[in-house]
Amino acid sequence: MKYRDHFDRQVHVEDLYIPTRDGTRLHARVWRPADAATAPVPALLEYLPYRKSDWTAPRDAQRHPWYAGHGYASVRVDLRGSGDSEGVMLDEYTETELADGVDVVNWLAAQPWCSGRVGMFGISWGGFNALQIAALRPEPLKAIVTVCSTDDRYDNDVHYTGGAVLGIDMLAWAGTMLAFTARPPDPAHVGADRWLPMWRERLDAIEPYLHTWLAHQERDDYWRHGSVCEDYSALDAAVLAVGGWADPYRDTVLRLAEHLDPGKVRGLIGPWSHQYPDRGLPPGPAIGFLQETLRWWDHWLKDEETGVMAEPLLRSWLNDPVPPATSYETMPGRWVGDDNWPSPSVTWDARPLGDGGAAPVVVRSPQHTGLDAGRFFPFGNPADLPPDQREEDGRSVCFDSAPLTGRVEILGRPRVRLRLDSATPRAHVIARVCDVAPDGSSTLVTRGVLNLMARHGRERADAWVPGTYEDVELELTATGYAFPPGHRVRVAVSDAYWPWVWPHGERGRLTVLPGESAVLLPVRDPAYDTGRDPIRFEEPEQAPPLPVTVDPPAGPRAAERVVRHDVATGEWTLEVDPNYGGSRTYPDGLRYEESARETYRIRGDDPLSAVAESRWTIRLRRPDGWDAEITTRTELRATATEFVMESGLEARANGETVAKRGWHRTTPRTSG
Template sequence: MKYRERFERQVVREDVWIPTRDGRVRLHARIWRPADAEADPVPALLEYLPYRKSDWTAPRDAQRHPWYAGHGYASVRVDIRGHGDSEGTPGDEYDEQELADGVDVVNWLARQPWCTGEVGMFGISWGGFNSLQIAALAPEPLKAIVTVCSTDDRYDNDVHYMGGAVLGIDMLAWAGTMLAFAARPPDPANVGADRWLPMWRERLDALDPFIHTWLAHQQRDEYWRHGSVCEDYGAVRAAVLAVGGWNDPYRDTVLRLVEHLPADRVRGLVGPWSHQYPDRGLPPGPAIGFLQETLRWWDHWLKGEDTGAMREPLLRAWVNDPVPPATSYDVMPGRWVGDTEWPSPRVTWQERPLGVDGTPPVPVRSPHHTGIDAGRFFPFGNASDLAPDQREEDGRSVCLDSAPLTERVEILGRPRVRLRLDSATPRAHVIARVCDVAPDGSSTLVTRGVLNLLARHGRDKAVEWTPGMYEDVEFELNATGYAFPPGHRIRVAVSDTYWPWVWPHGERGELTLLPADSALLLPVRSDGEEPPVRFEEPEQAPPLPVTYDVASGPRPERLVTHDVAAGEWTLEVDPRYGGSRTYPDGLRYEENARETYRIRSDDPLSASAVSEWTIRLTRGEDGDEWDAEIVARTELRATATEFVMDSHLEARANGEAVAKRAWHRTTPRTSG
């Protein structure tokens, strides 16, 4: 990593309040810009998040915002209403108020004397989502965005549902995380010693756990269509650089955006990365000079300079070379490829039958802990993120293997499976994994997909299966770039459970699969001359001098235990979003989180998921200047007919109670 300490233009930083259209609420912003920008105005870049610029994202912000400012931009980091140091109360994710406020910020930036009137937006995850969503609202000053690890489809490509199935692992975990995050107080150093506590009480009184809303909408309806730009790609007028990683759950969006947006104002980039900016150097690498790459994008669209950004291939993608299974890789072997069209004429569909005539029907009845080796839904650059050797998972599934390959097979895109099935119950799931099986028997996960059979005729309806009737179902797996080598086998592993990724239906079922009438469809990419794809080495502004705790003997990131007599499996997860740290201004931020998932192998109604968070913010010796603490717990379980949600929150200031709240909700299992 190269740290750039000196820039052509001197950088200044200021904190300001930005008014919103309702006239009652102001958003708190931090602006880095050239010192001479009022005399020589610059375009503005906006990153708009609920994650607290003053502490939680401050180390990441310091890497990029001053860097952009030094290269001739006003780089702006804004806390969303009701979060961080902004006024007002928190709402649902990407709600109309959030997006309207975002439009107000874009227009406010364009009017400032130091701004040319040209504005860009960028962000990863939440900030990538709302960059796309605000681009679809088309405020006139917004000319270009860079959206990283985001989605165009809030229903079928987010943390709530997958293939129409309720996501157990992040439906609960992210709702629990956001309950704790939304409960964090404003910082008195920024909002005033006399204002922070009333502001905090106001937002605590307004809280409602997200999971109540998410599980109230189990099919794709207007709630999910809001903010899903796939509903109308034509609404996006700004130029879009879409970025993802093969180890991020949202990578499919990059391929859809380069397919559906006009080719003269979109480019796609997919690397081997996790849910992180591609310059941060977190596994898996290789990292790239991402800030330099985005600067080419901004200079082209916001300054009118010929940087060659639009002469790059429409899609630049990393193709992984085969690797032994592991839960982390510092650097993935592979190569960059470029396609000037998407869908690419170099990618053709290869159909591989899963059986031959005469292959008998196969029962699929997986134990309910199948999926315990799925890995993290959101790989974050940690040591236990990725799926381990899949041999144990394969043993809990029906495996259909190819013959040993006689030549390299390189795929790029979204594989599909077509399965001829019958279900013994009206409600069931089917899960398909594609694995690379080496001659020694080791099994590396390549990609996977899920289908809730209730959603087989569309994600907006629930149609029960008629037992005793075979149907053909076809569904896409997650996008990937991967090269299977000669001598290896391609395995399709089929199961009807996948805990804790997929919340099980309420009754024990069984599928019957006809392999001879089923197939794997692979997007095979042919060899040929490649357009050059090159990136500079990573470069950032100097890091923020933050001191991180290094605990002695930390608990495992992922711990699986099996109570043999009870048949119960437990997965305990430490998400490790950053841990405890001390900032140069004396702020001490402590966080401790744990997720726990339990299920018995033979009982779908034994499934339970719990998220627990403790967050403490202090300033001064032993917190004598400021001390605020949040303890949150969220639990999800289910009966045969309904989901049951229990959440608890306690907030304390200087050891005294500020709020204590509890929620209990149930909702019918209409689809989950």
Template sequence: MRYREEFDREVRVEETWIPVRDGTRLHARIWRPVDADRDPVPALLEYLPYRKGDWTAPRDSQRHAWYAGHGYASVRVDIRGSGDSEGVMHDEYAPQELDDAVAVIEWLAARDWCTGGVGMFGISWGGFNSLQVAALRPEPLKAIVTVCSTDDRYDNDVHYTGGAVLGIDMAAWSGTMLAFTARPPDPRVTGEDWLPMWRKRLGEIEPFLHTWLAHQERDDYWRHGSVCEDYDSIRAAVLAVGGWADPYRDTVLRLVEHLPGPVRGLIGPWAHQYPDIERPPGPAIGFLQETLRWWDHWLKDADNGAMDVPLLRSYIQEPVPPRTHYAERPGRWVGDDAWPARSVTWRDRALDGALRPHAAADDGTVTVASPQHTGVDAGRFFPFGNATDLPPDQREDDGRSACFDSAPLEERVEVLGRPRVRLRMDCDVPRANVVVRLCDVAPDGASTLVARGVLNLAGRNGRDRREPWEPGRPEEVAVELSGTGYAFPPGHRIRVAVSTAYWPWVWPHGEPARLTLWAARSALALPERDPAADAGRAPVVFEAPEQARPIPVTVAEGERRPERRVSHDVERGEWTLEVDPNYGGSRTFPDGLEYTEQALETYRIRSGDPLSAVADSQWHIRLRREGWETSVRTRTELRATADAFIVRSDLTACSGDEVVAQREWEREIPRTAG
């Protein structure tokens, strides 16, 4: 990493309150050139609930100061009810959040130090709301950079996938946000108001999970904020960025295909991180320089070639042995000027032809009935670059699935896009999930996960409805897999693995399912890219990563629990997965603030009993500075009967030894699509 120490423009940092329409004040930190009052600059906004005073402070200092040094007012705002901002946060991406964002953009554009042009950027939450705010078309907003985000809040977020309830993040992310929204304001910023502000938050917050599970089909709740409902609403220029190790990568493919206005897409090998942050899997790129060209073009009218790059730049990953961590994924960058790309051709491989089942009945049918713990080797839903994030060798999960293998490949097969699997099938129960994985099988038998997809059969004809399966009436269903850029080498086999369970990624229905597949009428469709399409094209290249030097943060060293541990109680037939999300642990900031967090996610299930599934999330957060100490403890547990989800949550918040709030919730929510 190269740290930039000096810039063309001297930078100052200031903190201020921004009033929104109902009088609530949001707290902001602004990095801007000291001479911007005489020589105004465009503004860039990053708008998050993750607390600029501690959680994102190191990252903020790397990029906001860098942008300011290159002639921008770079602004970091805490969303209402988070960090040091007033108010209460009741849900993610609520209309109030977006309305506040528009007010912030208008406030920035009206400053004397601003030219009136505004850009918005962010990763994950900040990438989501950048898209959503762009769809509202505030006049000053000219361009956005959205990283690791989604255009579809229902089917491509932490709640549902393929119409199925997510087990691994539906409960855990709600537990995380319960702990996060319960953190107090900082008296260094808010003065004596910090305690009344905190009491108000603690008295009004509600676990988000109650709302998410109350909407198990794609209804108006999920349509709100899903820009895929109306791509034409976005007129600002959009740079969409993702990583093949991130669950939101498919958004980039959809945006470059459907947005009517200026758009460019970029997909690298990365996890859920900004591409300039050197976290596995790399390689990292000079992402700040890349975005600076974007901002200069759209906010300063610079003729700098920002739109002369291919519509989609993507990374074709070379095959690697299966591991949970790669410092770098070998591969190469390619460019395509259209999406769907002219370089990509769809090729079908029948499941009893080019691919062959491991076992089939005399009539050519294949039976799928997976144990409930199938999926323990799925890896982390949100890889952050930690040591245990990525899926390990898939052979054990393959053994719990019905597998269809090609012969050893005679030539290299490059894939770019979203593979699809068509299944002619029957199911012996009205409600079931089908899970499909695409794997690369090496000559030694090692199985590397390439892509996967889930389908809740109740949503097979549309995620906005629930249609129970009628056993005895075979149908054809399509399962779309996650996007990938991957090269299968000669001598390897292509494997399709089909299962009825994928715990804890997918919450099981109330009874085990048995599928019957007609292999002769089922097929894998691969989007195969022609390597010859690169002939004569300029290579896709990036500068080396560069940032401003981050603020000095001391990370506490000490014994940590394993990041990921799987155990099997043989007598009970119970499998337990324990996950430490490892977001950063304990750290001390330059202003003396000590921030400590401990988290543990636990997932349990018995192999033969889908109703034994339990997801549990526990958090303990402490903030301390001389003369001030607070703590938050939360727990969220999700389980289910055949007819209902059972949610239990509790919260204890303390100032020193005084209990400021102690709350408990229990909800029973009917199972519909879930």
């Protein structure tokens, strides 16, 4: 990593408030060239609820000053009701959030230090709302960079997948946001007389987001809002879409490359986790992402010829085969480029799961199938990725190819077609594609989920008629991977995948006809690369790091991911530390302490035994005596007919309770 602290233009930093149409003010930090008042520059906006003054401050310091030193006003804004901004925050991507974002874009464009052109960038939430605000077409917004984001809030986010309730992140993210939304403004920024009334306003308005998310179990207008896949033509700004093979949102890059104007879109998928590609977190290799985005901004916001639009429409990293592991410092592989998507370099290879005379196969997986799924959101931590899949394969029905006679490279979204019958009206089917080495080790390549209730459309809930065979198709998450000679391609099918997928209320079984089922692999022809220029990136470069002290745990650090089995009761327990960064002390003296634990429990024979729980403690304090603490608990369980949600929150200031809230809610199981 190269740190650059000297730039062509001196950088000025300013904190200020930006007004919105209803008078609520959003707190912003602006890094801009010191001479921008006389030589105006384009503005770049990153717009998040994650607190620029502490939680994202180390990441912000890497990129915003760097952009400013290269001739941009780089602006970090806290969403309404978060960080040091006024107002309250009631959900993700609300109409108010997006309207505020439009107001911020227009305000930036009108400043004397701005040239009138604006770009937006962000990862995850900031990538989501960059797409959504671009779809509203504020005139100054000319280009965006969206990283690890989604165009489909229902079927490619943390709530549902394949029409199934995402047990792991539906609960975990709801618990996280309950704690995050409850964090107070900082008196050092909003004033000693204002922070407590502002905090009380937030605490009074809090309602766990889980209640809303589980009230919408099919794709309805709630999820269509903010899903730019509903109308790709609304996106007029230029879009650089970025993802990673270890990130759950990577399919969005392919969809945007396919559906947007090829003269205004470029896609980039690397081996990365849910992180900016310059940060150097596993899996690498990292790239000079800031330099690459600077080419994008200079082209679209300064009319400079940088060659960025001469790059292939889609640049993808193809992973070479690796033994299974929960983390890889660097993935072996290579970059490939495709000028169209779908690409003529990719053809479909249909491989039947059995011959015409193959007997029907019964799939009836134990409920704890899925404990080796790995983390839904890999962050570059040691226990992120799925371990050896042999135990999962043993809990599934597996269909193996013959040993491959040559290298097979795939790029895109594999599909699995199954002709099956379900013994119950409600059921899930999960398919995994694995690379099986000669020693028997099994590396997960990709996977997909289908709630059979959603087989005719995500907006519907259609019960299965037991005793009836139907053809169903699962589109698996996108991948770029090379199977080597001598290895086998395995398709593993299960009807359970806990805790990723919340189980239906009754245990059933699936009957699959292998001879009428198949896996379809998007095989890429390496000859397509012949004569093409190699794809290269510069080495990572950033502004100097923020001098934050990360404190070691007081005692032995709890394991990041632990599986326990009570052999007497048959209960399996998965305990997870999301490990977002722990406790740290900032240069201004702020100490931020954070701990969280997620717990998932189920018995192998009982889908109604599933329980998921999230606990958080966050404490902020300063040497002057200011001390604020939040503890939260969120629990989800279900009966055969309804989901049951229990949540609790306590907030304290200098040891005195400011708010204590509790919630008990139920909602019918419509398709979940």
